[in-house]
Amino acid sequence: MSIEKELERRIEKIKKGGKQKYHDSNAEKGKLFARERIHLLFDSHEILEDGLFANAMDEDLPADGVITVTGKINGQTVCAMANDSTVKAGSWGQRTVEKILRIQETAERLEVPMIYLVDSAGARITDQIDMFPGRRGAGRIFYNQIKLSGRVPQVCLLFGPSAAGGAYIPAFCDIVIMVDGNASMYLGSPRMAEKVIGEKVSLEEMGGAKMHCTTSGVGDVLVDTEEEAIQFTQKYLTYFPANFRKKPKQIDSVEPKAFDKPISEIIPENQNAAFNMYDLIDRTIDEGSFYEIKKRFAPELITGLARVGGRSVGIIANQPRVKGGVLFTDSADKAAKFIQLCDAFEIPLLFLTDVPGFMIGTRVEKQGIIRHGAKMLFAMSEVTVPKISVIVRKAYGAGLYAMSGPAFDPDCCLAFPNAQIAVMGPEAAVNAVEANKIAKLPEEERAAYIQEKQAAYKENIDIYRLASEMIIDDIIDPDQLRQELISRFAIYQNKNKQFTERKHGVYPV
Numbered sequence: 001m002s003i004e005k006e007l008e009r010r011i012e013k014i015k016k017g018g019k020q021k022y023h024d025s026n027a028e029k030g031k032l033f034a035r036e037r038i039h040l041l042f043d044s045h046e047i048l049e050d051g052l053f054a055n056a057m058d059e060d061l062p063a064d065g066v067i068t069v070t071g072k073i074n075g076q077t078v079c080a081m082a083n084d085s086t087v088k089a090g091s092w093g094q095r096t097v098e099k100i101l102r103i104q105e106t107a108e109r110l111e112v113p114m115i116y117l118v119d120s121a122g123a124r125i126t127d128q129i130d131m132f133p134g135r136r137g138a139g140r141i142f143y144n145q146i147k148l149s150g151r152v153p154q155v156c157l158l159f160g161p162s163a164a165g166g167a168y169i170p171a172f173c174d175i176v177i178m179v180d181g182n183a184s185m186y187l188g189s190p191r192m193a194e195k196v197i198g199e200k201v202s203l204e205e206m207g208g209a210k211m212h213c214t215t216s217g218v219g220d221v222l223v224d225t226e227e228e229a230i231q232f233t234q235k236y237l238t239y240f241p242a243n244f245r246k247k248p249k250q251i252d253s254v255e256p257k258a259f260d261k262p263i264s265e266i267i268p269e270n271q272n273a274a275f276n277m278y279d280l281i282d283r284t285i286d287e288g289s290f291y292e293i294k295k296r297f298a299p300e301l302i303t304g305l306a307r308v309g310g311r312s313v314g315i316i317a318n319q320p321r322v323k324g325g326v327l328f329t330d331s332a333d334k335a336a337k338f339i340q341l342c343d344a345f346e347i348p349l350l351f352l353t354d355v356p357g358f359m360i361g362t363r364v365e366k367q368g369i370i371r372h373g374a375k376m377l378f379a380m381s382e383v384t385v386p387k388i389s390v391i392v393r394k395a396y397g398a399g400l401y402a403m404s405g406p407a408f409d410p411d412c413c414l415a416f417p418n419a420q421i422a423v424m425g426p427e428a429a430v431n432a433v434e435a436n437k438i439a440k441l442p443e444e445e446r447a448a449y450i451q452e453k454q455a456a457y458k459e460n461i462d463i464y465r466l467a468s469e470m471i472i473d474d475i476i477d478p479d480q481l482r483q484e485l486i487s488r489f490a491i492y493q494n495k496n497k498q499f500t501e502r503k504h505g506v507y508p509v
């Protein structure tokens with residue numbers, strides 16, 4: 001056989017991956033082969049693969065259980081690793097770890113995004129001395145991820161299991177996209193949980209995609225198919241620069257479609273009546289540009305990427321339709337991570353505020369709402385990207401602060417004409433201050449007294465008064481919001497800000 005034919009034969013064998021029975025069982029579950037995933041994700045065929053021959057001389061293995069490549073997505077260079085679950089369930093042997101480390105280090109050198117296509121049984125138990133404890137052992141994968149965090153975008157597409165140590169790869173990524181039904185992550189499998197702590201639980205309950213995208217918050221985006229996960233990733237990357245030194249690309253602005261009702265007609269005057277914040281977002285951003293992150297987790301707060309006038313913008317918005325838009329421990333965590341993500345990659349922030357404050361009560365106090373709320377304030381304060389705060393309706397208590405109120409150095413704080421900024425709403429405030437007096441009044445006089453005090457309180461917190469005292473920068477017509485934002489983000493784009501000089505803060509984690 002010629003040298004060329006021999007090379008071809010070897011490559012063909014390696015590229016087939018593991019045993020046919022594992023290809024078949026994957027296909028039955030609707031799972032693609034790792035190489036198909038790579039081809040769908042990357043532009044055409046400009047894919048460079050290093051380490052193809054790793055483990056190919058091993059008698060027990062057809063090749064290694066991970067494929068590592070560099071190529072282009074949307075014309076931008078990107079590095080990726082893809083577990084091949086047909087080889088020892090995608091578990092990490094010594095070469096697997098070495099290959100992952102090498103591709104991470106390439107991403108670091110080139111300063112380009114790093115994508116993890118995960119479908120893995122975690123550490124290869126049979127090879128543990130070679131791959132687990134050492135300086136270049138599996139722990140180094142996480143060390144590298146932490147080093148890359150904020151330098152280049154890191155995306156995890158979870159197609160299958162991500163068992164035990166493997167579950168930390170998603171945990172250190174900026175975003176985790178999970179395929180419903182197949183993706184899972186857990187530190188201990190249901191079998192292990194039953195044995196060790198006597199808990200009987202299904203895989204879905206323990207670490208399924210729905211659970212992680214709605215309850216634990218480790219998953220960010222739930223999709224039905226692998227193709228959807230890949231398309232989401234391709235679109236997601238368009239909002240980001242290749243690394244922290246660059247700015248996201250500005251593209252052509254696309255006007256939102258015509259709506260029957262303008263913003264001014266969708267926001268009820270009654271501060272307690274719910275409206276759908278998505279309706280306001282749709283009327284403000286470029287048509288079809290909203291990319292929501294953590295849609296199912298803590299939905300009382302909306303976080304998502306969008307474009308305004310062609311520019312990438314990160315939106316943090318209270319949702320009055322869910323739990324009245326009150327902030328909880330999970331919503332605060334959700335905001336903190338999203339704010340850090342946008343700030344790391346020069347994506348300006350837009351806060352759309354309609355918030356009654358943080359939740360109160362023993363349940364949330366025991367969950368540490370003070371600590372979680374502090375994380376949100378910490379992240380929001382530290383950002384150096386442009387940040388615009390819009391008080392859509394109410395901004396009460398620490399809710400005002402968390403949503404980048406005036407004290408937190410937004411580039412501007414704007415308000416709609418019906419907005420209210422206050423320590424608390426009129427009902428709660430009158431109750432707090434006047435409760436003793438009200439209790440002493442005859443029953444028939446109470447309602448009128450409360451009404452009078454509430455009216456006086458409302459006058460005191462009138463938004464025009466706050467504007468006249470320069471607490472807010474401007475009161476704007478809600479129907480002019482989009483134009484106002486386009487102008488302001490354009491002006492603020494060259495902002496030069498350092499938060500403060502220090503090694504790093506002491507985070508309230």
Ligand SMILES: CCC(=O)SCCNC(=O)CCNC(=O)[C@H](O)C(C)(C)COP(=O)(O)OP(=O)(O)OC[C@H]1O[C@@H](n2cnc3c(N)ncnc32)[C@H](O)[C@@H]1OP(=O)(O)O
Nearest residue numbers: 088089091120121122123124125126161163164165166189
């Ligand atoms: C840093 C600390 C860690 O990460 S400790 C890692 C601990 N990992 C685990 O406990 C996961 C164990 N594996 C599993 O639960 C299953 O294999 C999962 C991931 C659910 C996949 O199931 P399934 O698709 O049915 O595959 P399977 O079990 O038939 O295995 C296929 C072949 O792969 C092997 N395999 C599997 N996991 C490992 C592993 N962690 N280390 C070494 N080998 C592993 C199986 O033995 C099997 O091999 P073979 O093809 O029969 O030769």
